[in-house]
Amino acid sequence: MTQSAPAVAAQRPQWRPALILTKLAPPRTRHYIHRERAIEQLRSSMERKLTVLVAPAGFGKTSLLSEWKNILAQEGCAVGWMSIDRDDDDLFQFGTYLLAAARDACTQVGEPVPRGLEPDLLAPADAMFAELLNAVAALPRQVVLVLDDFDRLSSPAIHEAVFRLLRYAPENLHVLVAGRSEPAFPLSYFEARGQLLKLDADALRFDSVETQAFFSAISGYALTPAQTEALLEATEGWVAGLQLASFALSASDQAGAFAERIPFARRSVEAYLNENVFVHVPAPLQAFLLQTAVLDRMSVPLCDAMTGTNEAQASFEWLMGRNMFVRPLDAEGQWYRYHALFAEYLRQRLLRERPHEVAGLHRRASEWFAEHSLWAEAVKHALAAGDGDRAAGWVEQCAMNLVETSDVRTVLSWVAKLPAEAVRGRLRLRLAHAWALALTMQAAAARRELQAVEDDIGLGQLSVTEVVRVELHAVKALIAALSDESQRALEMGRKVLELGPAEGSWAEGIGLTTLIFGLSYASGFGEIKRLRRALTFGTGADAPVYAAVYRQSMVGLSLFVQGHLGEAVQTLEDVLRESDARAGRQSAASVLPVGYLAAIHYEWNDLGRVAELLEGRLEMALQSCSLGPLIGFCVTLARLRLLTGEHDEAYRIVEDAEAVARSRQWLRMQVACKAEAIRISIRSGDLGRAARIGHELEALVGQRPESLQGSYLETWQRFQVAHCRLLVARGRPVEAVPILQAVLGEVSAAGMQYLSAQISVALAVAMYSAGQRAQAIQAIQAAVAYGQTNGLQRVFLDAGPVTRDILDGLRQQQALPAGVDLWYVDGLRAGFDALAGTADAVRSTSARSAADYRAEYPVDPLVANRLSAREVEILDYVARGLSNKEIARAIRVAPETVKWHLKNIFEKLKVSSRIQAVRSGLGRDLPRAVDESVQEGR
Template sequence: MNRSRDRDAPPTQSSYADAAQEPRCWPALILTKLAPPRTRHYVHRARAIGLLRPGLECKLTVLVAPAGFGKTSLLSEWKHCLEKEGCAVGWLSIDADDDDLFQFCAYLLAAARNAYRQAGEAVARQLEPDPLASAEAMLAELLNAVATLPRRLVLVLDDFDRLAAPAIHEAVFRLLRYAPDNLHVLVAGRGEPAFPLSYFEARGQLLRLDAQALRFDGAETQAFFSVVSGRTLSAAQTEALLQATEGWVAGLQLASFALSENEPAREFTERLPFARRSIEAYLNENVFVHVPGPLQVFLLRTSVLDRMSVSLCNAVAATDAAHASFEWLVARNMFVRPLDAECEWYRYHALFAEYLRKRLLRERPHEAVGLHRRASDWFAAQSLWPEAVRHALAAGDVDRAAGWVEQCAMNLVEASDVRTVLSWVAKLPAEAVHGRLRLRLAHAWALALTMQTLAAKAALQAVEDDIDRGQLPLSNVVRVELQAVKALIAGLSDESQLSLEMGRKVLALGPEAGSWEEGIGLTTQIFGLSYAAGFDEVKRLRRTLILSTGADAPIYAKVYRQSMVGLSLFVEGRLGEAVQSLEDVLRESNARAGRHSAASVLPVGYLAAIHYEWNDLDRVAELLEGRLEMALQACSLGPLIGFCVTLARLRLLAGKQDEAYRIVEDAEAVARERQWLRMQVACKAEAIRISIGAGDISRATRIGNDLEALVGPKQATLQGSYLETWQRFQVAHCRLLVGRGRAAQAVPILQGVQAELRAAGMQYMSAQISVMLAVALHSAGQRAEAVLAMRAALAYGQKNGLHRVILDAGPPVREILDALRQQEDRLAEIEPWYLSKLYAGFDAPASAPGVKDEQAEPVAASRLSAREVEILDYVARGLSNKEIARAIRVAPETVKWHLKNIFEKLKVNSRIQAVRSGLGRDLPRVTERTVPRS
């Protein structure tokens, strides 16, 4: 076996250990899965390749055939052909361990990165790993990256049928539905994928191939035997073999073993049909008997492995002859394939592996546990944790598997690779996790950092209950970490007062300087202080924060902390300093994690809100471009409010009122799911603002009633971030009062809110209230008081760049400014340049730069399930409920239930509206009948 390394070859598993040691943590990827297995004896399949070629004009090719038909070998040749023609081709060999949505998406991005590199293209930053990104966000970024690729990208997903998780099939369906024209996906397996193929078939976007396309013909059969055994078959022998095997390549390979032992072809062909009925019997009687005894033992012992190396097999099989064994097997084409160019990693053919495992359990059942255990030990020694854990579980060593996960979990959390932790914990039995305090704490951290705060609270409460019962130990280190997790959960749940209290407790317990816990304590304390008028204390803490966050600190932790500093400056009303702090950390996160990473999205929400206020709309568009999906999935509450509200306002300025509504409605749905009251209020308040601007007072009133029911009565004291919640609610309420001609009722409400904001030191929010108060006073006929209120807003505004809050208030503010200009004594502190700029803003046409939305359709529509899209597709083609039910083999009542859910998700009332909203431009090419309304 050649161990030499080709410098230009794609990365292989031999580089895995180095990759695993990179400072940035990421799910452990088996790099040999990103390339097809090498085939020593292969026959060119011109006919089958010709059948694959039309699929390039479609989005999807599905190749389904039983085991042993040569799917992988054919696709390997197809990959080579496509690359020669200039396509970028990504390959992913799938196994059962990939049945996790996040892990699957990580591999999919890795396959795309590999394709880019092999095609000589610079790898798009969207394809760089981002541990905090959700699967939806990763797939959205993949689509964005592919759309800019100047060539076709083909993704080959081999053995896709090994994936059972509905979430993965839903994700691939969505990926295909939104795929750009230069993306083609080829799915191969023993069975069809679970997503609705009819959707793509109806649009001419699907090529189906089955076993018939893979069967060998006479010429291929003769060529196969010539390559494998060196023998030339006569026409009669070829015909006999084809009749016996029906072109089944595994049968031909079985025949090659017999013929290599000088057995007459005629006699073999008489027995071969029985092999189709019992592969195991045939292998027993005609193949395994020709293998030397020691090598038989080697085959059985190594059958527990999905992939094999010399070192691994020596350890598992307790031998030193693995190298010679592989050479013997490869020389005889004995169902073993090298996985890389260096022949360092191998795997058995699926049929042969199944046969060996059955024989192992039958003949040596007592060895299986020990074999898995030795494999587990070997993988653990190489820090290949996913496989170490899998083999430990197969050996029944649940405690050992849990221990290894526990050993890595907190390091992964600190590197923000929290989804790997969630994936691993999900694979462990509950009883294996229960007694491991460190693992359970890491799990709580991971839940919190993925915005699953309710689940995180429940997990942490269960830990504390077990500590109280004496079932788990409590040390000072654990005490610190418990407080830190509580502080983080409180902060992410928008409980700012509790976050401040918990953050102080963390620091009072004396965490290690520079530790993760100290950083969380500082971050959550700054968040709490920002809404408790603790701005001076924040200034003192900032020095500690700088010292505890070195240049090599994980980028996500650093961004969260610096964003809290920016938030504090923003809340205080020091907009310029806030922008400087946030822009600094955004530059670093862009450089280290990429523009589309979760880290880079975090400060964008605050930055976009401030730049919008400054009327720097080009910068706002640049900040928001292509980041909506990631923001919805990965942002915490405050930045997400800023992101979504600002994006909606930008859409509104561009005359896209429906899109503005859609953005705040989808953002509200996210807030509702996470139980974020402040964000729900912000979204409803923005919807009221949009409605009033459009003259739709009826809609604004309806939303206002919903908002009032949501917020409820005023709390006795307005503290913490709830003050902002109350402020947004009251501004929306007063805006509605003014719109309904009851401005006088709004004035005292606004004055009361402003007094509370001033007491809390929130200058920017107070200035916003001043503008609204001026409008209310003006509408109530109190013109002189309106001028005084506006004067206060302008005094703050000219120092901090206020523009949009004034311009967006509309014509009443213009009239107030005209009145103010006539009172020169009151203009002494307002500089002429500032007023001139405001007037120029009023005189400019109402427009805004476009922000390209990475989604072709509304977010709500994109979250329809695959089944719902399939039903909507049938609706678009004019089928009745009964006809749809027959097509998808369900009861008509089930179709009605699905339609009800579709209507609710899309916020529509009819089938026609649902089709237009849910399918958008992606409609069937032919509509056979009009869409029925009932």
């Protein structure tokens, strides 16, 4: 007996990893001295894109930036803050916090939060950064993002992403990066353009006035001029040294002694703290400091749990009353942290004096964070305690909840951090991992993971319940569907539903979705119609948006494949409205229905709606769309570009799409892209290129299988039509006729009316070109009848002027065929007359759209993601006219390495010269006189 959806939902652990909000604000400082000199230097950076502040620990970087943040906020800027720790060394997590910082910046100044700043959990990280830039560009004020402790990040992907973010930053965005070392992306790119301000320790050193004010505020002791100079000489303006000196003074009450101790402190902070600070802390408080040293942030309840006492509040008050390197993290005083220098000192001392307690302390922290549903920190401390099994258990309990709410990247990130042996025995965690891989379009990896699970089940190492058995089949069905194995998706979808999944469950929803996909390519249209009446999964407002949109998009696909274009559009437009409202226009959910919609609206010759649907969504589609919608998206966009005469751009779109298809092993999409490339080549008059692509296509598809089943029929149809289009273009239409007749029979038998109409037009053109004019008129009649019912236009117009002649012949018959009216035939004929003006009209619309797009969306994602930071740096030197040897000296590599990089750049940008590469790769960043300098640098 199945359970109701609410009952199932109630049983699920509603755990979600929450953002640590204290990371979105600087620590609060009790005794802060206004840094007028440093602030003026920071102020001068606001006309630039980037400020980099690099200094060792204890120089007051965070305190200075906190003051600067407050000043900017008072002046009306939207300022976002991100305190970085080593756990943020994950591209998706870093991007999530960066979006949160930008959202917080908007909220602080009373701006509505743009939709693009809401994280799309299924969107790739690159799209997340592009959305951030688009949202910032739309804001009516200056936006500043402060990234504190950036040096804690080592991920090349993060440094590449920040480099692209800065490179394409709109005029109203400024980024401030602070840390103990310079960021790993090439600062020279921004420095050469006057877009960078670099500040180091010298800019942060205290002068005598600041020293006196700071010392007086922190210790209550007024320094004499002589003492100030002695202290400055000893500390070299190092603010942490000044604070250490205040401890020495309060401990010994000898004003002349501390200046002599400071040089020693510079050599060894640990030794100085041992001899002059820690020794004067009461013993119970020393224990408190060591027991809480493992924490990155602390609260009173947490510290009570760590120490087993109720003394945390009193301990914090004592420490803060004596300025003992403790900083509150929020206005309410709920969270604290130790200064970085002091935290390092405490951890070293803990390891030296109480190494046997470290694992236990991490375990206590882990348990406390878990009790309060702070899962990221719970997992981190469990791993630090060496308790990988406990961490894996917690991840396992919430992983499927995360999958069902589309937070699959958190699952992938957590599983990557867990020990393999802790994961291996946890079946549900491994299944969640397979789900997450599949939903991020890593079907091959998901299949390997699932195969390993089934191998361990076969060996008796994992036990299977009925619920798990259903889920096993459901994830198999999803992988089959995303791999375009429609027959297997059909079989597995049926199997899932036969096993009786709980009503409203995730497994039931996936079973239904994959079943509809499989039935769409098995002529099961009647069964789909019956299923649509019974669908309950994902219909509520709280249903997972991506899953609901994916299922409804499959319903739209079934109508499209059957040839009911009007019904398909109605279904898909409803889906798109829902996904736009719930997830945003640029979301992974919203690009799913767009590909099919754009293809149909293109067929209706509604080019304005096509441009509106596709604009600004290509990058998201390439990275997050499943196969079918992505084919519709990219092929339609390429055709739109072809109508405006942008042949090279049309080529580039299908080539980029083909690269994605190749990486995901999507044969149907590879064939579609090559078929479209042949079409573009023929329209461009480049038959040689068309023939070369035709040979590649033949090698890719291979021999015809014995039977054409499922979605492979569409793959075979695209291949054969492209082959025949090439035959006709090369003057061999007679050979094309029997091939197209055979394909038409197969597609018609499958009930695919729209594809049948397409092939009928191609067949009529081949017959007419072969001199079989009467047969051509006969062949096109069914397509015209279907076209009149479904509003077809482009299938006739794009087939070329021969089609006009065939339609003329059809009109001259004594009586039109049943279902064909004169107004429709004349309308199609008039469409050919309007073709001359169509290119100009579309070009005008596209130019206007492009201008609007550049204003609204400053990112060029195709180029931005094509080159690495090193390649952009090299291209920048090329733009300035440097030779390969000069570039090699500038970046300290061998000249051959530069040549290798240039070869990769040429291939990525699809160019053949340095000038073309610079124009394509650097675009708007180029000075007008760049051509000459590039020529000189050859």
